[in-house]
Amino acid sequence: xxxxxxxxxxxxxxxxxxxxxxxxxxxxxxxxxxxxxxxxxxxxxxxxxxxxxxxxxxxxxxxxxxxxxxxxxxxxxxxxxxxxxxxxxxxxxxxxxxxxxxxxxxxxxxxxxxxxxxxxxxxxxxxxxxxxxxxxxxxxxxxxxxxxxxxxxxxxxxxxxxxxxxxxxxxxxxxxxxxxxxxxxxxxxxxxxxxxxxxxxxxxxxxxxxxxxxxxxxxxxxxxxxxxxxxxxxxxxxxxxxxxxxxxxxxxxxxxxxxxxxxxxxxxxxxxxxxxxxxxxxxxxxxxxxxxxxxxxxxxxxxxxxxxxxxxxxxxxxxxxxxxxx
Amino acid sequence: xxxxxxxxxxxxxxxxxxxxxxxxxxxxxxxxxxxxxxxxxxxxxxxxxxxxxxxxxxxxxxxxxxxxxxxxxxxxxxxxxxxxxxxxxxxxxxxxxxxxxxxxxxxxxxxxxxxxxxxxxxxxxxxxxxxxxxxxxxxxxxxxxxxxxxxxxxxxxxxxxxxxxxxxxxxxxxxxxxxxxxxxxxxxxxxxxxxxxxxxxxxxxxxxxxxxxxxxxxxxxxxxxxxxxxxxxxxxxxxxxxxxxxxxxxxxxxxxxxxxxxxxxxxxxxxxxxxxxxxxxxxxxxxxxxxxxxxxxxxxxxxxxxxxxxxxxxxxxxxxxxxxxx
Numbered sequence: 001x002x003x004x005x006x007x008x009x010x011x012x013x014x015x016x017x018x019x020x021x022x023x024x025x026x027x028x029x030x031x032x033x034x035x036x037x038x039x040x041x042x043x044x045x046x047x048x049x050x051x052x053x054x055x056x057x058x059x060x061x062x063x064x065x066x067x068x069x070x071x072x073x074x075x076x077x078x079x080x081x082x083x084x085x086x087x088x089x090x091x092x093x094x095x096x097x098x099x100x101x102x103x104x105x106x107x108x109x110x111x112x113x114x115x116x117x118x119x120x121x122x123x124x125x126x127x128x129x130x131x132x133x134x135x136x137x138x139x140x141x142x143x144x145x146x147x148x149x150x151x152x153x154x155x156x157x158x159x160x161x162x163x164x165x166x167x168x169x170x171x172x173x174x175x176x177x178x179x180x181x182x183x184x185x186x187x188x189x190x191x192x193x194x195x196x197x198x199x200x201x202x203x204x205x206x207x208x209x210x211x212x213x214x215x216x217x218x219x220x221x222x223x224x225x226x227x228x229x230x231x232x233x234x235x236x237x238x239x240x241x242x243x244x245x246x247x248x249x250x251x252x253x254x255x256x257x258x259x260x261x262x263x264x265x266x267x268x269x270x271x272x273x274x275x276x277x278x279x280x281x282x283x284x285x286x287x288x289x290x291x292x293x294x295x296x297x298x299x300x301x302x303x304x305x306x307x308x309x310x311x312x313x314x315x316x317x318x319x320x321x322x323x324x325x326x
Numbered sequence: 327x328x329x330x331x332x333x334x335x336x337x338x339x340x341x342x343x344x345x346x347x348x349x350x351x352x353x354x355x356x357x358x359x360x361x362x363x364x365x366x367x368x369x370x371x372x373x374x375x376x377x378x379x380x381x382x383x384x385x386x387x388x389x390x391x392x393x394x395x396x397x398x399x400x401x402x403x404x405x406x407x408x409x410x411x412x413x414x415x416x417x418x419x420x421x422x423x424x425x426x427x428x429x430x431x432x433x434x435x436x437x438x439x440x441x442x443x444x445x446x447x448x449x450x451x452x453x454x455x456x457x458x459x460x461x462x463x464x465x466x467x468x469x470x471x472x473x474x475x476x477x478x479x480x481x482x483x484x485x486x487x488x489x490x491x492x493x494x495x496x497x498x499x500x501x502x503x504x505x506x507x508x509x510x511x512x513x514x515x516x517x518x519x520x521x522x523x524x525x526x527x528x529x530x531x532x533x534x535x536x537x538x539x540x541x542x543x544x545x546x547x548x549x550x551x552x553x554x555x556x557x558x559x560x561x562x563x564x565x566x567x568x569x570x571x572x573x574x575x576x577x578x579x580x581x582x583x584x585x586x587x588x589x590x591x592x593x594x595x596x597x598x599x600x601x602x603x604x605x606x607x608x609x610x611x612x613x614x615x616x617x618x619x620x621x622x623x624x625x626x627x628x629x630x631x632x633x634x635x636x637x638x639x640x641x642x643x644x645x646x647x648x649x650x651x652x
Contacts, residue, residue: 041643052637134642141640272635279634282645287613290649308605309598311378314467316460317371319608323616 004028004036010043014146015050019119022146029142030124030135044138047145052271054149055258056140058165060191061175063156066201066241070175071152072109073241074250079117082251084150087143088112090123091136091155091165119148130285133164137278140168166194167274170267171254174198178207178214178238193225196234197253203238203246211238230266232257296325330354333368340373340472345445348472355468356450356461370464373471378597380475381584382466384491386517387501389482392527392567396501397478398435399567400576405443408577410476413469414438416449417462417481417491445474456611459490463604466494492520493603496593497580500524504533504540504564519551522560523579529564529572537564556592558583622651 005024013021028040061067071088078084088109112118121139123132140151153169155161166172174195192198198218203211219236227233235253239246261267291297304322307313331339331350339347354366387393397414404410414435438444447465449458466477479495481487492498500521518524524544529537545562553559561579565572587593617623630648633639 041640041646044640045643048637048640138640138642271637275634275637275641276631278641279631279644282642283617283648284610284614286645286649287617288610291609291613305602305605308601311374311597311601314367314370314374314464315601315604316464316608317367318605319612320367322609323612 004039007039007042007046010039011046014043014047014142017147019146022119022142023121025142026121026135026139029138030131032131040138044141048141051141051144054140054144054151055171055254056151056153056169057254058153058155058162058169058172059175060155060162060165060173061201062177065175065177067154067175068109069241070199070201070239071154072112073239073244074247075109075112075118075152076115077244077247078150078251079115081248082150085117085119085148086112086150086152087119087121087140087146087148088152088154089121089136089139089143091132091153091161119143119146129161129164130281132161133168134278134282134285136165137168162191162194167277170261170270171196171257173250173254175201176214176218177201178203178210192221195222196230196232196257197250198222198234198236199246199250200236200238202240202242204240204243208238214238230257230261230270231264232260232266291323291326294326297322300325330362330365333365333372336365336369337372340369340468341376343473345472348445348468349447351468352447352461352465355464356457358457366464370467374467377467377470380466380470380477381497381580382477382479382495383580384479384481384488384495384498385501386481386488386491386499387527388503391501391503393480393482393501394435395567396525396527396565397480398438399565399570400573401435401438401444401478402441403570403573404476404577405441407574408476411443411445411474412438412476412478413445413447413466413472413474414478414480415447415462415465415469417458417479417487445469445472455487455490456607458487459494460604460608460611462491463494488517488520493600496587496596497522497583499576499580501527502540502544503527504529504536518547521548522556522558522583523576524548524560524562525572525576526562526564528566528568530566530569534564540564556583556587556596557590558586558592617649617652620652623648626651 005021010021010025010028014025025040025043028036028043031037031040059067059071061070075086075088078086109120113120123136136153140153143151151169153165155165172194174191174197176198178200200211200214200218215236215238222234222236225234237246237249237253239250258267261270292301300322304313304318308315308318331347336347336351336354340351351366351369354362354369357363357366385393385397387396401412401414404412435446439446449462462479466479469477477495479491481491498520500517500523502524504526526537526540526544541562541564548560548562551560563572563575563579565576584593587596618627626648630639630644634641634644
């Protein structure tokens with residue numbers, strides 16, 4: 001087991017921007033040991049007053065869309081052109097099954113991973129979505145306290161993790177490939193609806209025409225949705241990570257979004273709502289963890305579940321019976 | 327308060343197809359009184375062996391799509407042409423806010439509501455989604471036990487209730503209006519993805535051409551999705567409730583679906599999975615109800631929630647603190 005420090009030591013290190021201490025604190029946050037979790041919570045709570053000063057950007061897209069190339073190009077742009085300090089976090093509980101398409105392979109982001117203004121943290125594979133969501137959200141707080149003012153939360157646009165990411169970021173960016181009618185293949189439609197911006201990637205060489213056509217198509221598709229509470233109208237643009245084109249437009253879109261939502265109060269309200277949402281989610285998770293770990297429940301569950309499954313006992317009667325055990 | 331009977335009396339009445347007793351049992355299921363709920367669960371559990379022999383059809387669509395007219399026409403068709411006994415249930419926790427667009431106004435289904443082969447039950451307005459879902463699901467069981475072999479579960483296609491309905495039916499039918507590019511207005515895209523069939527309504531008079539065009543458009547849009555575990559490829563058709571056209575095609579689609587999924591085992595598997603899903607959901611609901619009703623939690627919650635909201639306390643630290651109170 002890795003060395004543990006006092007809460008003070010972690011807090012001090014993080015606030016000083018010590019990347020090693022930041023890394024170790026994130027490891028704590030990811031740990032399932034009760035003692036680690038208690039320590040982690042103390043650290044997170046102590047740095048909390050120093051967190052929040054960043055723009056949190058969710059980035060998603062199906063495998064093959066060029067996500068890591070995009071993140072590398074856009075991340076370097078933010079650092080060099082906008083003077084940002086960037087942390088990249090991943091949320092992908094399915095990476096084990098899907099073959100580790102996310103940050104597991106750090107070498108995919110060569111130049112970013114060695115940039116002192118960037119901090120890249122892959123997500124541990126094989127953890128539950130709830131666990132990854134929780135640790136990612138707390139990692140955002142730690143990174144912000146360490147001075148990172150742009151946070152990317154990366155996810156694969158094929159599962160349920162997008163909803164979790166959407167619930168922890170200010171701005172949700174969907175990467176799409178131009179193609180002939182099959183753009184939607186593999187992407188859940190609900191994800192498109194969450195997007196504050198869609199970026200058509202690989203808009204270079206022979207692909208430029210197709211990318212522009214896709215851009216127009218998505219822009220008109222997005223117009224079908226009514227504006228949300230943010231009053232923001234989602235934008236579609238193209239970019240080439242290869243040629244570093246379109247990155248300034250994307251940043252301008254994000255800046256416009258921030259300006260609008262900070263002026264109309266939505267930015268603050270959304271963060272407040274997200275904070276509460278995470279508390280309720282953590283309560284639910286805690287209640288269920290306790291319940292399903294209960295000895296009596298563990299013993300009775302298989303029998304009762306089988307009866308319910310076969311329609312021999314009603315779902316609600318079974319739930320009542322099980323709830324009485326604890 | 328209305329009169330209560332013994333469990334035997336309810337069970338006997340329901341199994342004899344007594345509509346008044348069926349109605350009263352549903353009222354029990356909808357009641358929030360603990361004594362009523364206990365009685366309801368006993369009744370539901372006792373009739374359970376007699377339930378399940380129906381096709382459960384979810385029907386959704388935005389207000390204005392002609393849902394009640396469709397249900398009346400299709401319901402009468404099923405009764406007259408297919409010899410079905412039909413129960414129509416509604417799930418719409420938002421009806422109070424949206425102005426009661428669902429079954430509240432029974433007169434919308436004149437001929438169906440007086441048909442002895444039909445049983446129409448509006449949902450009580452103002453209840454939570456969880457409450458309505460639960461009572462609707464138990465009402466399905468009661469209706470089946472009373473001999474109804476076709477169950478419609480109606481919902482408004484604008485909120486979250488579709489997911490709940492989808493989790494309690496065999497077949498999910500989405501009603502859509504033909505229009506000029508604005509078909510998606512108001513309908514959540516995730517809902518389209520759940521549909522086993524889409525029906526373009528009001529395909530009559532001058533509207534026929536538009537309806538046919540919309541049909542082609544949706545059919546090609548649906549082809550973009552990969553087939554689900556059912557191996558069923560969703561169908562799109564048109565209908566006119568006014569002219570009673572297209573109803574046989576819709577029934578044929580449902581019959582084809584049933585044949586396919588009963589042969590490949592998906593039908594049974596889906597019902598089994600739904601049973602379990604409802605048990606887990608009921609457990610979650612029960613755990614949360616108990617937790618939030620706890621005196622200490624009720625006292626501390628406002629203070630802690632305010633701190634979390636403002637970012638003064640981490641969501642997870644707050645959850646841990648609150649969970650320790652019970």
